[in-house]
Amino acid sequence: xxxxxxxxxxxxxxxxxxxxxxxxxxxxxxxxxxxxxxxxxxxxxxxxxxxxxxxxxxxxxxxxxxxxxxxxxxxxxxxxxxxxxxxxxxxxxxxxxxxxxxxxxxxxxxxxx
Amino acid sequence: xxxxxxxxxxxxxxxxxxxxxxxxxxxxxxxxxxxxxxxxxxxxxxxxxxxxxxxxxxxxxxxxxxxxxxxxxxxxxxxxxxxxxxxxxxxxxxxxxxxxxxxxxxxxxxxxxxx
Numbered sequence: 001x002x003x004x005x006x007x008x009x010x011x012x013x014x015x016x017x018x019x020x021x022x023x024x025x026x027x028x029x030x031x032x033x034x035x036x037x038x039x040x041x042x043x044x045x046x047x048x049x050x051x052x053x054x055x056x057x058x059x060x061x062x063x064x065x066x067x068x069x070x071x072x073x074x075x076x077x078x079x080x081x082x083x084x085x086x087x088x089x090x091x092x093x094x095x096x097x098x099x100x101x102x103x104x105x106x107x108x109x110x111x112x113x
Numbered sequence: 114x115x116x117x118x119x120x121x122x123x124x125x126x127x128x129x130x131x132x133x134x135x136x137x138x139x140x141x142x143x144x145x146x147x148x149x150x151x152x153x154x155x156x157x158x159x160x161x162x163x164x165x166x167x168x169x170x171x172x173x174x175x176x177x178x179x180x181x182x183x184x185x186x187x188x189x190x191x192x193x194x195x196x197x198x199x200x201x202x203x204x205x206x207x208x209x210x211x212x213x214x215x216x217x218x219x220x221x222x223x224x225x226x227x228x
Contacts, residue, residue, distance in 0.1 A: 034216070043117070043219040044203070089156065093215065099144050099163055099207070100171075101217060105155035 006104035020076045021107040023090030027071035032093040039086040080111040117220035132191040136204030144207045145187035149200040194227045
């Protein structure tokens with residue numbers, strides 16, 4: 001079983017704070033790294049798919065970077081808002097495994113107004 | 114928009130009952146997946162299917178079986194439910210032909226309680 005680790009496990013920030021969290025994954029046989037946002041009572045929603053070392057993706061106030069050589073990805077949220085409160089999941093896709101994603105345990109973000 | 118639906122949001126069953134969880138997707142996706150999510154453990158893959166009537170075990174298949182008779186429908190079966198199968202169950206689908214190849218699209222989940 002592949003090891004995909006996310007830290008921290010949970011995070012409380014104030015509205016307006018910027019924050020970031022980490023996903024680490026195996027650096028060998030990398031194919032893609034996915035980020036999802038999962039709000040309570042909703043389906044997990046895809047944020048980014050990252051495939052190339054050095055990739056940076058951005059969607060509004062959320063951005064992500066990827067380092068495949070050392071096996072980590074950072075997710076950044078600038079100026080957090082209460083609606084950003086959710087669990088953020090990363091998932092690793094190994095080369096040769098077109099179907100399977102291995103998920104981390106997630107980071108639970110709570111943004112206090 | 115991709116839509117993945119699951120037959121129930123909440124389900125309560127008794128120990129020993131046979132339980133069917135149904136998932137339907139409307140985007141003609143080849144691949145479908147069943148996960149369970151437990152506090153502190155994240156999403157764990159139970160089974161997946163890459164074609165009609167084809168299935169493969171995921172990381173935690175024990176106590177479960179699946180059925181895929183039609184492309185759009187993937188069923189998870191608990192042959193004899195046990196209390197340790199109380200969990201949130203999520204279905205997902207993906208395709209190599211979607212905008213983000215093999216991106217998985219999730220249903221809303223079924224929270225199953227076995228008493």
